Structure formats: C-alpha cells, structure tokens
Amino acid sequence: MSEMMVENTVERYKNVIEHSAIFRGVDVTKELLCRSEERKYKKGEVIFSPEIYLHGIGIILEGRAKITKKDSDGKTTLLAIREASAIFGVGTVFNDAARYPTSITALSNVKILFISEDALEEIFRKNFICAKNYMRFLSQRIVFLNRKIDAFTAESAEMRLMIFLSDMLDEDGEDIQTVKPEISYKALAQALSISRASLYRVFDSLENEGIISKDDAGIKIEVKKFFYKINTGGKNI
Numbered sequence: 138m139s140e141m142m143v144e145n146t147v148e149r150y151k152n153v154i155e156h157s158a159i160f161r162g163v164d165v166t167k168e169l170l171c172r173s174e175e176r177k178y179k180k181g182e183v184i185f186s187p188e189i190y191l192h193g194i195g196i197i198l199e200g201r202a203k204i205t206k207k208d209s210d211g212k213t214t215l216l217a218i219r220e221a222s223a224i225f226g227v228g229t230v231f232n233d234a235a236r237y238p239t240s241i242t243a244l245s246n247v248k249i250l251f252i253s254e255d256a257l258e259e260i261f262r263k264n265f266i267c268a269k270n271y272m273r274f275l276s277q278r279i280v281f282l283n284r285k286i287d288a289f290t291a292e293s294a295e296m297r298l299m300i301f302l303s304d305m306l307d308e309d310g311e312d313i314q315t316v317k318p319e320i321s322y323k324a325l326a327q328a329l330s331i332s333r334a335s336l337y338r339v340f341d342s343l344e345n346e347g348i349i350s351k352d353d354a355g356i357k358i359e360v361k362k363f364f365y366k367i368n369t370g371g372k373n374i
Contacts, residue, residue: 143167146175150198156222157196158274163266172256178243185241193253194226200247206239215320215328217304230254244319294335299367308364317355346373
C-alpha cells in the first residue's frame, strides 16, 4: 500500500489492530505496517483455500469469516468463526508447506490487512513485543489443537461443545464475551457427532451453572468460569 493508504488504515483501524494477538500491547504506527496490504472480500468469497493463499498473516479489520476443513470423503467441518482483530495464516509463514490446511470464507463483506512473511520478519526485528506475542500465539494454538483432539475423542457432549466454543473466545480478553456461531443447532450437533437432544441438554446445563446465557445477540459466556471448567476437566469454580 502507499504511505497514505497505510496511514489511513492505521488511523481508522488502530484499535482493531492493537487488539489482535500479535500487536497487543504495541503502539501500532504507519512505520510499523509500512509493508502491509489491505484487501476486501464480498460475502461468500473465498479468502484462503488449500490451493490459493498468500504467504503471510491476515488480520480481520471488518466483518466475519468462517474456517472450514474438508476431509478425504468430501465432508466439510466447521472449525471456527473469526471476527474483527482475529488473525489467520500463521501456517503459511516460516515453513515450506505446499498447501494451506483449511479454507477461509467471508460470512459478510470482509476487510483484511495482510502482512507478508518478509514484512512480518521486519516487524519482529523492529519490535520484540510483536515477536513475543507471535510465539505466545503459536503456543496457545498448540494448546487449542490439543483441545480439538480432546473434542473429537471426548465422550462428554458438554466438553465437545465447550471446546468448539472456546475457539471463538479470547481467554485473556473481556470477562464476558458474546459468540454467535453461524451454524444451525442441527449442523452443530452433526459437527460434534452428538444428538440435538444432547446439545440442548448441554446448553441448558451450562445456563443453569451460570457459565452461559443465550439471547438474540448470541451466546454470552462467563470466560473465567468457562475456561476453568475446560481446564479442570469439567469442574466448576
């Protein structure tokens, strides 16, 4: 982007960028993002796919996107919903992988800030906090992927649902966060390999425990209680 475009992006989306995992705690300036690129996608448009992607990370500035993965039988599984400040694409940088592991599709009109691998490396040289945040993010992804494995192997319907919802939350963010999965209860039950009746029972149980509440805005989650229950294998605070 031109210097003027970078300046406009930083001015308009400074708060969004500084809430992203890599730039948290950093004063984002046009000099720091001088080699970034802003791109727009329409609802339904593919942002990344296993065959078509950029070697760099993306930060969602506006809109929502879904992350899906197709198995060898052609079945597509919803992995996560991403909103403003979320980052993706870390699997494309600092490795020689020939394919991207998932697909990312716009759920609304979406605006993305892309930072190439070379530009990211330059940012890390300029600001060690960004490099530290990046390593922290990767460490958290390892924990998350292990949770996903637990979700696929867990006998508990409750734990499967909670691990699915956990990827929409920022464990270090606000105490109460609202998520709104772009998926029907029927599809969610299928994705978790549980019955709809079991799914409803889990939601009711979590509501009775004061961990979640549902309204028109989505699912409100008491984050500390939520992650305590996950990390202790089902215990409550």
